[in-house]
Amino acid sequence: MRHVHPDDALAASRRRRRMITTLGAAGAAGAVTALVAVLVPNASASTSFDANFEDGASGWTKSGGTWAVVTDGSKVYQQSKTDSEIARVFAGETSWADYSVQAKVKGVKLGTGLAGVAARASGSSTMYRLALLGAGKAELQAVKGSAVSVLGSATVSGLTAWHTLRIDASGSTIKGYVDGTAIGSGTGVLPGTGRIGLITSFASAEFDDVVVSPVAAASASATATKTATASPTATKTATASPTATKTATASPTKTASATPTATTSATPTATASASTTWPTAKGDKPVTATIAVTGSFDGGNVRYSGSGALGTASQDEDQGPLFELADGATLSNVILGDPAADGVHCKGSCTLTNVWWENVGEDAATFKGGTSAVYTVNGGGAKGADDKVFQHNGGGTLTIKNFQVSDYGKLYRSCGNCKTQYKRSVVVQNVIATGKAKALVGINTNFGDTATLSGITVVGSADLKVCVKFKGNSTGAEPTEVGTGPDGVNCKYSASDVTFK
Numbered sequence: 001m002r003h004v005h006p007d008d009a010l011a012a013s014r015r016r017r018r019m020i021t022t023l024g025a026a027g028a029a030g031a032v033t034a035l036v037a038v039l040v041p042n043a044s045a046s047t048s049f050d051a052n053f054e055d056g057a058s059g060w061t062k063s064g065g066t067w068a069v070v071t072d073g074s075k076v077y078q079q080s081k082t083d084s085e086i087a088r089v090f091a092g093e094t095s096w097a098d099y100s101v102q103a104k105v106k107g108v109k110l111g112t113g114l115a116g117v118a119a120r121a122s123g124s125s126t127m128y129r130l131a132l133l134g135a136g137k138a139e140l141q142a143v144k145g146s147a148v149s150v151l152g153s154a155t156v157s158g159l160t161a162w163h164t165l166r167i168d169a170s171g172s173t174i175k176g177y178v179d180g181t182a183i184g185s186g187t188g189v190l191p192g193t194g195r196i197g198l199i200t201s202f203a204s205a206e207f208d209d210v211v212v213s214p215v216a217a218a219s220a221s222a223t224a225t226k227t228a229t230a231s232p233t234a235t236k237t238a239t240a241s242p243t244a245t246k247t248a249t250a251s252p253t254k255t256a257s258a259t260p261t262a263t264t265s266a267t268p269t270a271t272a273s274a275s276t277t278w279p280t281a282k283g284d285k286p287v288t289a290t291i292a293v294t295g296s297f298d299g300g301n302v303r304y305s306g307s308g309a310l311g312t313a314s315q316d317e318d319q320g321p322l323f324e325l326a327d328g329a330t331l332s333n334v335i336l337g338d339p340a341a342d343g344v345h346c347k348g349s350c351t352l353t354n355v356w357w358e359n360v361g362e363d364a365a366t367f368k369g370g371t372s373a374v375y376t377v378n379g380g381g382a383k384g385a386d387d388k389v390f391q392h393n394g395g396g397t398l399t400i401k402n403f404q405v406s407d408y409g410k411l412y413r414s415c416g417n418c419k420t421q422y423k424r425s426v427v428v429q430n431v432i433a434t435g436k437a438k439a440l441v442g443i444n445t446n447f448g449d450t451a452t453l454s455g456i457t458v459v460g461s462a463d464l465k466v467c468v469k470f471k472g473n474s475t476g477a478e479p480t481e482v483g484t485g486p487d488g489v490n491c492k493y494s495a496s497d498v499t500f501k
Contacts, residue, residue, distance in 0.1 A: 049092060049196075049212040053077045060089040061311075062089055063124050064386075065200060072106075076208040079200045082109055086386060090121055092195040092212065094338070101196045102166040103210040103466045107159040111136035113203030117210075119167040119174075120194035123338045123359035123384050125407065128190065129199055130165045130176040130183075132156060138165070140176030140184045145384055145407025146436040152176055152184010161210075170215045278381060280358065281335050296330045297323070303358075305337035319347040319362060327369065331355055338384075342366065349396070351376045360385035361410070371395035371422060388413045395422030406434040412441040414449045416472040416479030423448040430455040437483070439465040443473030444488045445482065453493035459501045466498055467491035 051057070053075045057067070065079045065087020072078075080088050103117045116131025116138075128151075130140050136159065140152040156163065156178060166177040172192075175185040198207045217402045266416045279301045286307035291297075304322055305311075319342045323331055327348025336343060338359035344352065348369040355377070364382045367375045373396030381404040389408055392398055393415045405411050411433060414424045426441055426449075433440060433456065440456065443449035451467050458464050469490060470479040486493050 002334050011028045019223040020117060027131040029406075049210075051077075051091070051210040052208060057089070060091050060198075063088040063090065070206070072206055074208070076106075076206040077198065078108070078204070078206045079115075079198075079419050080108070080204050082111065082113070082202060082204045084200070084202070085121075086125075086199070086201050088118070088121075088124065088197050088199045090118075090124075090195045090197045091210075094122065094195055095193055096120075096195065096212075098170045098215060099212050100166060100168045100215045101210070101212050102164060103198065104162045104208045105132060105198075106162045106206045107132055107134070108204040108206060110159055110203045110205070113201045115137075115200045115203050115205030116198075117167060117207075118197035118199050119169050120188075120190060120192070121197045122191040122194040124361065125384050125386050126190055126359065127194065127197060127199075127379055128167055128188070129197075130167050130170065130178070131199065132159050132163060132165070132205075134159070134203065138163075138176075138178045138183055140174070140186070140244045141173070142186065142188070142190055144190060145386075147407070149189070150185030151188075152182075154178060154181070154183035167324070169397045172274050185294050210419075214407070279333075279335065279354075281337075284337070290320050291323050292326070293323055293329045294326045296332070297334070298332050299334035301333050301335060303335040303337040306339040307362075308365055310341040311339055321366070325350040327373075336364075340364075346373075346375055352380065354379040354381050357385075357389075358384040359383060360389060366391040366393055367396070368394040369396050375399070376401075383407055385409055391415065393418050394428065395424060397425040397427065399420070399427040399477045400431060401427075401429040402435070403430075404432045408433070408435065408437050410437065410439045410442055414443045414447075414470075414472070416442070416444060416470050417474070419474055419476070421447050421472060421474050425450045426452070428453045428456065432457045432459065433461070434459040436461050438463055439468045441466070442468045442470060443490060444479065445469045446471045449490060451491050451493075453491075454497045456493075456498045458498060459499065462500055464500075467493065474489045 005047040014439060018218045021255040053069050057077050057410050059068050062278060065084040066081040067074050067077065067079050067089055070078045081087060101117055105115055105117065107115055110132065114131040114133045116129050118127040118129040121127035122471045126144050128142055130138065132138050136155060137153050138156045139150050142149040142173050151174060172188045174188050176183050196212060237365040242449060278362045281303035283302045285302055285304050287310055289310040306322060310320060310322060321342045321344055322336060322340060323344045325331055325346045330351045331344060332353040335356045335358065340357060340359065340361040342362045343357060344365040346365065346367045346369060352365065360382050364385065373394055375396065377400045379402045383406050385408040389405055390400065390412045400412065412426050428441060443451050465484045467484060468481060469483040471482050472479045485491060
């Protein structure tokens with residue numbers, strides 16, 4: 001990722017296919033275009049972005065998959081893990097609103113999967129995407145968790161060749177283009193701001209020449225490029241030599257800062273009763289370093305979001321949390337915004353009261369205590385979990401009650417392949433689960449895990465697996481599913497404990 005400054009003009013002229021574009025505030029007008037996809041910034045614009053990966057891929061945030069810069073005639077960004085359900089990298093700012101994002105995409109191995117570009121990614125699973133599909137077509141989609149709406153499609157041949165994909169997001173209008181030809185448009189139903197991204201699903205693909213620009217400039221450039229070149233390959237080998245002096249400046253960075261306290265008051269404060277209504281944030285605090293809680297932390301319904309090293313919504317297992325709770329600590333009345341990194345870690349027994357996750361990162365909370373640890377999640381809710389909401393890595397018992405979850409993969413998972421395994425128990429009471437999901441809870445029966453469920457309401461997922469049984473291991477291998485449903489021993493519930501709507 002590169003933000004282009006005036007002093008970079010001479011160096012840029014020496015780089016391969018340098019594409020200089022500008023991104024202004026919503027409604028920014030005017031751009032000067034040249035042939036072969038060379039854009040000269042408008043002097044009134046405030047942001048520039050382009051990436052051709054000649055200098056690597058620093059600045060991109062990974063979320064799943066195996067990404068690396070490789071040489072394919074020139075340097076390109078490749079995602080090579082074909083069994084990754086969703087692999088993404090993100091760049092840019094969450095505050096970007098009206099813009100056009102364009103990238104060259106080549107399917108290495110699409111199969112039945114997809115590869116493409118994303119715009120207005122407000123979370124790891126909420127975005128507009130334009131993708132090449134292994135079925136021989138391209139689709140413009142609005143994605144929110146597991147819900148995918150198709151806004152337009154077209155047949156595309158030669159998926160293993162380079163194709164230029166572009167999304168224009170202007171106000172509530174979203175348009176998609178493949179090799180300069182419009183394939184569809186629709187009215188936006190997702191948040192109006194967000195980052196850009198490159199994505200694959202069960203596919204391997206290569207990406208190059210990512211450009212963000214004002215919508216009007218992108219349209220003019222596409223027309224010029226289409227008349228000047230006969231194929232994506234011709235454009236790819238062209239050399240850009242901008243001659244105009246660049247006056248654009250890098251995008252503004254967030255100046256707000258938070259000073260996480262190493263410890264909090266050891267005297268617990270009274271907490272409100274569990275709420276089932278999503279709260280309105282009473283302020284925003286960026287978190288650049290994990291906040292350690294040793295006693296009680298009442299956030300007063302302030303939104304805490306990751307920034308700097310914690311400014312990621314990736315699925316990486318080794319990223320840090322926003323909050324780390326010591327044994328016996330309490331966290332209450334906190335909203336975790338987007339990005340939320342790895343949410344909350346409990347090192348021992350802990351209590352989470354009215355904690356809300358607006359868009360889950362890797363996990364909402366991870367529980368790491370010993371065999372006698374007791375964890376309680378009372379009230380609160382979570383949205384947009386690509387996989388798990390609550391991850392139980394340690395021992396002990398977790399109780400989840402008066403909670404709501406939507407657009408998720410699993411509400412709870414007992415770790416299936418941790419190096420140290422335990423007998424774990426989960427109690428789920430009075431929970432509303434909305435939207436398509438893989439399962440409500442997953443446990444390892446070979447380690448003696450139990451799940452006790454009551455008062456569960458499932459909305460919009462008639463085929464949800466309520467309790468999934470696995471054969472876990474301590475080798476790191478993927479656990480094996482061995483069954484589902486109530487049995488009175490491991491999965492403890494009856495038909496009356498779960499209502500489907």
